[in-house]
Amino acid sequence: MKKLIGISTLLLSLNLSAQDLTNNLKSWNSVSVSYKIDSNFKAKFSQLFAFNLSPTNYSFSQTGIGLSYKIKKNIYIEGGYVRGLFNESNALRRQNATAGWFNTLAVDRVYGNFSYKHDIVKRVSLKHEFEFQYFFPDIEKFKSRSIYSARIAYNIRSSSVTPYLENQLFYYAGGTILSNGIKRNRIKLGLSFKPLKDVPVSTTLYYMYQDEFKTEPLSANDYSVVGLHLSFQIK
Numbered sequence: 648m649k650k651l652i653g654i655s656t657l658l659l660s661l662n663l664s665a666q667d668l669t670n671n672l673k674s675w676n677s678v679s680v681s682y683k684i685d686s687n688f689k690a691k692f693s694q695l696f697a698f699n700l701s702p703t704n705y706s707f708s709q710t711g712i713g714l715s716y717k718i719k720k721n722i723y724i725e726g727g728y729v730r731g732l733f734n735e736s737n738a739l740r741r742q743n744a745t746a747g748w749f750n751t752l753a754v755d756r757v758y759g760n761f762s763y764k765h766d767i768v769k770r771v772s773l774k775h776e777f778e779f780q781y782f783f784p785d786i787e788k789f790k791s792r793s794i795y796s797a798r799i800a801y802n803i804r805s806s807s808v809t810p811y812l813e814n815q816l817f818y819y820a821g822g823t824i825l826s827n828g829i830k831r832n833r834i835k836l837g838l839s840f841k842p843l844k845d846v847p848v849s850t851t852l853y854y855m856y857q858d859e860f861k862t863e864p865l866s867a868n869d870y871s872v873v874g875l876h877l878s879f880q881i882k
Contacts, residue, residue, distance in 0.1 A: 670867075672700045675855075675874040681715075682881045689715040691727065697872075708732045708751075713758075721764040729756050729780075742823075743784040756782045767799070774798040787865060788830070790821025800839075807841035807849075824865060831859045837874075847880040 677695040684690060691713040697706040713727025732751040733739055739752045747753035760778035767773050776796040782789065800811035817831035837853030853874045859867040 670869050673706055673870055673872045674698045674700055675872050677874070677876045678879070679876070680879045680881065687717045689717075691715060691725075700873075705734065707734070723762050724760070725762075726759040727757070729758065731755075738787075742787055745784070754782060754784070754786070756780050770802045770804065772800050772802075774800070785821075785823050787824045788822045788862065789819035789825065790823075791819075793818040793820070807839075807844075809839045811835075811837050811839065813837070825862060828861060830861055831857065831868075833857045847882075849878040849880075851876040851878070 675695060675697050677693065679691060679693040681692075682690045691711070693709075693711040693713075695709040697708065698704065699706050709729055709731045711727055711729040713725050715723055715725040717723055730747075731754045732747040732749075733744070733754065735750060735752060739754070744752035744754050758778055758780045760776055762774060762776040764772055764774040774797070776794075776798075778794045778796070780792045780794070782791065794815055794817050796813060796815045798811050798813040800809050802809045813833075813835040815831075815833040815835075816829055817833075818828065819825060819830045820827045833855055835853050835855040837851055839849060839851045841849050851874075853872075853876070855872040855874060857868070857870055857872070859869055862868075
């Protein structure tokens, strides 16, 4: 346990996350820790740090806490709170973003989601997830977002290795400038595995491309991401 906490602390000191408006290649590094309260409830903590790679500089960070409930096998609901820390900008000041740590500006949100996973054929699964996010303060592009995600994954026989393909559609609503509608699509290609058999840690490597559209008169936020995610489970 002490080793896991130490590793988590080190990762948190190296990684931070959020969202910005630059169209370039990014590196997203994240860690999440889940604690099993009982057979149905889990408490969750997550931390993301994003960096631009060309040129190399801090992009944003994101910290989240949540509570997950298992309705039945492979069916979950979850709710929580997320704080994003962004670089100082006139645009965020205009949108009443609050002061954050280390001379950043903060944007907060609460969320709720529902997920369901089922097998298509042996070792091939499809996971559906619906999430609603409500932001404060007001954002020019949206006040709330609804996201539908579909992930198809294949578990390689006799291993923990699972390659997957995921697509996400974002519906923006309540923006101070944009009209409501589907405005963003993300495609992610990834690989998950357990590096150590007897240690409750999972690793995910992925590449993601984001395409934002119909955002006039605001600029579209298109970029690519190479990412690393570490997930710890504490029982």
